[in-house]
Amino acid sequence: MPAEIGTMLVTRAFGDEANKNITSYEEKGGYKIARQAMAMTPDQIVEQVKASNLRGRGGAGFPTGLKWSFVPKGAEDVHLVVNCDESEPGTCKDRELVYWDPHLLLEGMIIAAHALGAVHNYIYIRGEMMKEYGVLVKAVEEAYARGYLGERAMGTGNRPCHITVHRGAGAYICGEETALLNSLEGLRGQPRLKPPFPAIKGLFGRPTVVNNVETLMNVPFIIDKGGQWFADLGVGRSGGTRTVCVSGHVERPGVYELPMTITFRQLIDEICGGVWKGRKVKGLIPGGTSMPPLDASELDVPVEFDALMTDERIRPVEIAAGVPFDMGGGRQLRTMAGSGGIVVFDDQTDVVKLCSRIMGFYHHESCGQCTPCREGTGWLDKICKRLAAGKGKEGDVELLGQIANGIAGNTICALGEAAAWPMLGFLTKFRSDFESRCTIKKGAAA
Amino acid sequence: MSLKFSDEATSKLEVLYGRYPSKQPVILAALHLAQKEFGDLRDEVIELVGSTLDLSVAHVYGVATFYTMFRRQSGGTNTLRVCTNVACMLRGGYEVLRSFESKLGLKVGESNADFSLVEEECIAACANAPAVVCGTKYFLDVTPEMVSEIVDYLKANPHPESEVA
Numbered sequence A: 001m002p003a004e005i006g007t008m009l010v011t012r013a014f015g016d017e018a019n020k021n022i023t024s025y026e027e028k029g030g031y032k033i034a035r036q037a038m039a040m041t042p043d044q045i046v047e048q049v050k051a052s053n054l055r056g057r058g059g060a061g062f063p064t065g066l067k068w069s070f071v072p073k074g075a076e077d078v079h080l081v082v083n084c085d086e087s088e089p090g091t092c093k094d095r096e097l098v099y100w101d102p103h104l105l106l107e108g109m110i111i112a113a114h115a116l117g118a119v120h121n122y123i124y125i126r127g128e129m130m131k132e133y134g135v136l137v138k139a140v141e142e143a144y145a146r147g148y149l150g151e152r153a154m155g156t157g158n159r160p161c162h163i164t165v166h167r168g169a170g171a172y173i174c175g176e177e178t179a180l181l182n183s184l185e186g187l188r189g190q191p192r193l194k195p196p197f198p199a200i201k202g203l204f205g206r207p208t209v210v211n212n213v214e215t216l217m218n219v220p221f222i223i224d225k226g227g228q229w230f231a232d233l234g235v236g237r238s239g240g241t242r243t244v245c246v247s248g249h250v251e252r253p254g255v256y257e258l259p260m261t262i263t264f265r266q267l268i269d270e271i272c273g274g275v276w277k278g279r280k281v282k283g284l285i286p287g288g289t290s291m292p293p294l295d296a297s298e299l300d301v302p303v304e305f306d307a308l309m310t311d312e313r314i315r316p317v318e319i320a321a322g323v324p325f326d327m328g329g330g331r332q333l334r335t336m337a338g339s340g341g342i343v344v345f346d347d348q349t350d351v352v353k354l355c356s357r358i359m360g361f362y363h364h365e366s367c368g369q370c371t372p373c374r375e376g377t378g379w380l381d382k383i384c385k386r387l388a389a390g391k392g393k394e395g396d397v398e399l400l401g402q403i404a405n406g407i408a409g410n411t412i413c414a415l416g417e418a419a420a421w422p423m424l425g426f427l428t429k430f431r432s433d434f435e436s437r438c439t440i441k442k443g444a445a446a
Numbered sequence B: 001m002s003l004k005f006s007d008e009a010t011s012k013l014e015v016l017y018g019r020y021p022s023k024q025p026v027i028l029a030a031l032h033l034a035q036k037e038f039g040d041l042r043d044e045v046i047e048l049v050g051s052t053l054d055l056s057v058a059h060v061y062g063v064a065t066f067y068t069m070f071r072r073q074s075g076g077t078n079t080l081r082v083c084t085n086v087a088c089m090l091r092g093g094y095e096v097l098r099s100f101e102s103k104l105g106l107k108v109g110e111s112n113a114d115f116s117l118v119e120e121e122c123i124a125a126c127a128n129a130p131a132v133v134c135g136t137k138y139f140l141d142v143t144p145e146m147v148s149e150i151v152d153y154l155k156a157n158p159h160p161e162s163e164v165a
Ligand SMILES: Cc1cc2nc3c(=O)[nH]c(=O)nc-3n(C[C@H](O)[C@H](O)[C@H](O)COP(=O)(O)O)c2cc1C
Pocket: A055, A056, A057, A058, A059, A060, A061, A062, A083, A084, A085, A086, A087, A088, A172, A173, A174, A175, A176, A177, A178, A210, A211, A212, A213, A215, A216, A413, A414, A415, A418
């Protein structure tokens, strides 16, 4: 049975200020599951996580158990790194999750570290999250004081487990896992070429697993109730619930943990009280600004990972009118669930301006290593700005499509796609809005 | 006279060295601490961080200039980070930013003794847009009408970013 509305795992402590305190967390059974997990073998834990169909909540939706199984058997000096850099526009769940339930994250980390044989583990938290940094540092200190962390973690006698909270200093790109690892190593936060993948050669050259905050916070529930139970809460190949962040033009924006089966329409109308000011939806961004938008005719699709990639009610993204974008091997791009950041915009929204703001962001955040990304995001930004100002030239829409297509697939990290996909998506879904801005004839003085 | 870290900062760094295989990963923490103690990361401060962590000045400079929270020149006590990214923009983030500019008499990027005004990218508070953060303090669902009150509050209760370094 898929989860019902009201099923709360990772968000169960929202609003409960006392829960941050380790005593209060323990009174509710906290750290008991980590203790149970110590009696399991690493393989048994990985098997449960595989069976649970838990998928990464950081953006790509990669199966977590599978990711863990890529770490070579018996490897030493493995690291677990938590990605708490949350900065994908529209996403505001991890900040809330660590603020309300820091010990749940630590408990998930202790279990994961046991499964991976990881000793030195890090939480990379975005530099601007100062309040949440304080909460995490205190929680880690409490966990050390109780003996859950340390040389003999969980009182096991011989199993060390350390967690260090590592503060960033302002750079969106450090959310990309290899940039994050470079930043953790004390370098400029620039992405690395893959392969090698972090599971083979990651932090300090050692096998490393990078997981999102929400991903790891689900792990204690899986160990407690079993992988099958978690899988059954979800649908298809996506287990558990989904924590979405709804912002923009709805009556009740918020962070909501919901069944994977919920559709965007239900989400807007039933959970968020409808569109504000009695208006209608023009479209929405389904999973952070790097994902192609949906228009008002595509809202009956559930928020689940696979549905957003394959549901035929979502029109595939095009490079030019009628020319589908090829993700490789003829695969079409519809959209993706991404980071769970859903930004709703109403029928009075200037989508060109909205898209222009997004392109400005990716241009600003490009680390500059790859020419297609560094130059391409700059061109997209510049052209979108002139369209937004009503000074678009004939042919600009085609040019935007060509530039975006030239970036996608040709860069070191996925920031290139993060700019190219929404650009192509906005052009596909709202083409006439862009065309109506291209009024200046070719060759005419601007 | 050459600069020195305070004893408190030095002992914080000592603890951190034990958490990593070398001193290099401590650089962000050291830069945060240095900015707290010296107000900015001018050349002498970069040199101090380099000599403390056994890193070249070029390395420290390269890192310090990559991250937006580090500043090479002193700014105001409070760093007001006003988000204008999509969720905030859709609910009036730019109006809030303009309102801060006129209330403070500062343009984006400028500082006076009390405030530095920064146009920020998404600060993960999108469900309460427009959002503003200053140190450990968030201001949520901000309207231009609230700006005066926020400025007065922060003047009376400063929230410098160095609070948590
Ligand atoms: C440009 C860029 C920014 C990213 N930012 C974040 C982020 O802020 N938080 C996050 O968890 N993942 C982010 N990711 C995804 C990570 O690279 C990585 O896939 C994720 O942390 C893995 O964890 P998961 O498997 O648990 O989702 C980003 C990816 C890219 C390409």
